[in-house]
Each structure stands twice: as structure tokens, then as C-alpha cells.
Amino acid sequence: MTLTPLSPAPTAPLDLVHGRIDLTHGAGGRATAQLLDTLFKPAFANEWLAQGNDQALFSVPPGRLVMSTDAHVVAPLFFPGGDIGSLAVHGTINDVAMSGARPLHLAASFILEEGLPLADLARIVASLAQAARDAGVAVVTGDTKVVERGKGDGVFITTTGIGVVPDGLLISGDQARPGDAILINGTLGDHGIAILSQRAHLGFETVLQSDSAALHGLVADMIAAVPEIHCLRDPTRGGLATTLNELAHQSGVGMRIHEAAIPLQPAVIAACELLGLDPLYSANEGKLVAICPAAQAETLLATMRRHPLGTQAAIIGEVVADPLHFVQLRTRFGGERLLDWLTGEQLPRIC
């Protein structure tokens, strides 16, 4: 009879300065527990994670729930205005908020590549936790897996959010009606061009920052002022042009957009001209398209402009009857062209 543990030596403390992820961190045993206890749990500390189970248990207020999930694979992991951690919070919160819901909780799942510096992981986890705190949501449950070197790319993060939709709201992509006004909350293309500026092989730099932000506070103000909002959607991959086409298709309508009304930063215009890109197809991570009855458009605009994330909000066009569901752009020079869906790929791994 022996009472000696199979491996009696305590595991050495994690070296958060020089250490790296290895395959034992994904094995589900002692090294995984150490990684969770040292690096993840302190960052996210909350009553649900403290339950210590493989699932979080909580009560929700009565009402309708929404659920949304997004994988985040952005490269590089750190970029001007954010990183994959904060982006993983903002991206999913925004998808939840675009139903009019108040976001409640997040689940976060990490796929780590062997060799990832623990210092990078700690920075990303801290950023994710801070973004969640700032947004007033808790990361209540999570998972961590490790893949061999060359089978991943540093870290991928999938976040899943749930939220509660207040009674009486009907905000959905199929609710746009001819005559409705189309609004956005600020400048377009900032995230896409900020990421592009970091891709070393493009030899291109800019002072531009990603617009990555959680929009649920802005949405709450908008709904309080104009509960009749018909559609909300965040123009991420594929940009404004693709989002408008999705909404036109889903609602069975057409749209007319006024190019001169679309706010753009000079740095985005310059970068797009240099590289032959179109800012209307460039990704955003802190922007939303809102569609509401024309009679409420000015009220909604004024509300948006009072919020820090809507100071440059604008009415950019209107919904029209069109059996072909075309999105037409009236250019600065008075011409008109179709604004089609994104075809092909502007830039891989933007989010």
C-alpha cells in the first residue's frame, strides 16, 4: 500500500513573463487547472465562475431572450484601438444589442496555439475582462483548448452572449418599410483600415484607431427615445454596403443612400484611395445602422448625437419600394451606382 501521489511534486508556478502555452495546458489535468486558477479566474472573478462547475447557473428576468455567438480570429492579436480580447466582447455584445436586448452574460472559449507567450495571453485575458466590466456584463463560463504549433494562430476566442429584450420591441432585419430613414452613428471603415495598417507586408501606416466599442448603451438610449425603431445591425465584415444589402433583401425593399451624407475620416479616405479600397465595404466594430419611420428620424438622430458613440451620427438615406431589392448610391457628383454585396475578400481575418 502506498499513499504517495503519482506525481507528488507540486507543479512549478506559471511564469507569466517568459512562459509559453504547451500542450499540457489543454489536457484537462493539473496544468489546465493551474492556468485557469492563475490566469483566467482572477481576471473574471464573479459569483458564477466561483461556482466552479462546467456550467454557470443564474436567474434571468422574465421576457424574451436573445443569444448570439461569434468566433474571433483577428490578426494581428493587438491593433490600434484594441485587441482580440476587447474585440471578442464588443463583437458579441453588439450582436446581442442589435435586437434591442440588454446584454446579460458572456461565455468565452479560447483555442490557444502551443508556444503562445503567457504574457500575451495574460494581456488579452485582462483586456477581455476589462471590456466586459466596462460593458456591465460578466463572463460566467468558459473553456480552454490547446492545439499544436502550426495548427492555430496564437489565440482564437469565441464569445457567446445572452440578453433580455424589453417587451414591446420588434427590431429585426425584416422590418424596414418604404419611407423609413436610414441612420448610422459615425464614421465608416475605421476598424478595417486600422487592421490593414498593421499588416506589416503592406508597408502602410496610419494614426487611425479601430472603432471597436460596445454599443448597447447607445442602443438603450435610442430605444428609450424611439421605441418604433425597425432595424438595427452592426456593419462588420463586408461593411455598410453588405449590411444594407442584407437588410434590403430580408425586408424585401430597396434603399437609396447619399454618399455625401456618410461620415468618413480623412485618414480612411486617404488609405482607401491609396490602396484602391472602398470604405463602404470596410469593416466596423463600433458602428450600427438604424432604420426607423421617417417621422422619428430627427428625434433618433438627436438622441444618437448626444451619446459619446454617436457624436457624428447621420441620416444617410431612405428605404424605397423596389422589387429587385437594390441598394443605390447617389454619389457626391450626382451620379448613381448600385452598391452591391461584397464579392471576394478585402482583407482576411478582420475580426
Added chain:
Amino acid sequence: MTLTPLSPAPTAPLDLVHGRIDLTHGAGGRATAQLLDTLFKPAFANEWLAQGNDQALFSVPPGRLVMSTDAHVVAPLFFPGGDIGSLAVHGTINDVAMSGARPLHLAASFILEEGLPLADLARIVASLAQAARDAGVAVVTGDTKVVERGKGDGVFITTTGIGVVPDGLLISGDQARPGDAILINGTLGDHGIAILSQRAHLGFETVLQSDSAALHGLVADMIAAVPEIHCLRDPTRGGLATTLNELAHQSGVGMRIHEAAIPLQPAVIAACELLGLDPLYSANEGKLVAICPAAQAETLLATMRRHPLGTQAAIIGEVVADPLHFVQLRTRFGGERLLDWLTGEQLPRIC
């Protein structure tokens, strides 16, 4: 003025026989929409996905909710008894069910590697959808990203599940009490050894199949018979030994396990002897550990044995008072040894 779309040619139909994933499928534009419309949406068809929004909206019955998430990175993608699609359903449903909850909905997020054959993806998506249907849950929302060749490994799938816990249950890893009985629902190590058999470089084959299965039906029967169940947990990565150590640690107790009472398939015993592995550390994907008051143990055992996923259920040990929280194994030969947490790595990417 022109009304010609920027790319007027309709996209060619997806070639589900010879086609492969490319980066445009992750760009959020027309190719992404085509992939979703052709391959994903028909497989999962339900009223929530049909909403066509970036989030799913639904009502939930009153009560406490649980939420759980798991990234699945199993290699190979297809293995005896399942594939990454069915595993992604079973893994998350089981984590939800281990709280006593009835699983309601799943979110599924895919990270695809450029070059993945569409035929493989279609097979995986069909398997995931079938497993969800068999389990009575809907995949209500999802996401798809694409990474460059060599930055992923075919497909990774993160699933997030929510469920509703019936009133009156208190099932948690911290509820084990001295005197409680410890049960399992069948043979151990089947999943881990089945995966191992597929790793070509090991030159090892077996007739063994993964035990991958959704356990919520079994759990519902168990709760109906013995609502006083204290703990439920599925011994996945790290195997039974690690799960028992987690529960002992969380509840502040010790455990005594009887090796002779643990059901093992002969093929698992043979493989483990050949390879120097311990089946008590090998992963399972259709097994659960249940801890309940000793007075209810026989009732619980009989209930488990009546269910198809519990025909080989067994009482394998008991909870004891132990300030050191040791899990002790009484061996077949009458000796005793400590059953420690998994240290190191038996086999990477088991789930």
C-alpha cells in the same frame, strides 16, 4: 449613371463534391452568404435561424438558466463512433445537463481552415445537425470564420448551450458529503482509446468506438428517481481520476474508489496495457459521475441501468471525510494508491 452591379455575374453554385473553403467564405459578403444558404441553413432549418438576424430571439420557461461553452478541436475530425460535429453537440449538452438542466438551445461557431474540402464540412454539419435533432435541441444561431491554410486545422467548432434547471434541484460539484455513494454509468476510457486508435503514427488499431453521446435523457430519469443527487460531472479530458479530484477538492472531502467495481472494456484494458496508459485518466464523452446519499444509491443505480446509456452503471466508491481531499483507489489486489490529478498530457486534442 450606371445601374450595373459592381460584380454582376451571379456567383457559381457551391461545388459540394470537389470544392474547398477559401478566404472569401469568411469575408462576410456574397460567398459567405452562399455558404450559409447552401450548406448551413438547410441542415439546421428552424424558426430561430429563419429570423435571419445576427442573434436568435426566443422565450424561455421561467426558472434558473444554465449556460456552458466548449471549443472542440478533436483530431482526426472523423473517428469511430462519431466526428467533431456530433461531439460538439454531445460535449456541450452534457455540460449543461450536469447541472440537472434540460438543454434548450445551442449556438455553433465554426473556424474553418482554407482548403477544407466542402464535402467534409457538409458531412460534419449534417452530423452536428442530426445530433442536435436527436437530442431535441435547436442550433438557433451561429458564426463562420475562415483562417489561412496552416493557421488552423480543418475545422474547430465552439458550441454554447443554454438550459433550464427544474426548481428544487441543487446539483453542484461542492455538494458531495461524507457517506455519499459514487456511481458511473458505464465503461471508462472508450473515447480516448478510440481516438488514439486513429492517430496513424501510433500504428495501433482497435474495434473500439467512442462513447460520444448526449446524456440529458439519462440525467432526466435519474433526477426523477432521485432528486437528492448531490453532484453530476462528465469525466472528459483528464478522465475519471481528474474529475473525482476536482469534485473532492470542490466539496472539501476525500473519496475511496474500488478498482474492481469500475467497468472497463477488454479492448480498453488491452490498449492501455500495450501503451502504458491508465484508463482512469482516459477521456470519455458519454459518461457521467453521480454522487448521491448512500440511502438512494441502489435506487439510482437501478434507474441508470434501465436507460440505454446506463446498462453497465456501477457504484464505484464512497465519499469520505478527508481534510487532504485525497482520492484513494483500492486496487484489484487489495492494495491502495492515491489517484492523483492528471499531470502532463496523455493525448492532445481528444475533444
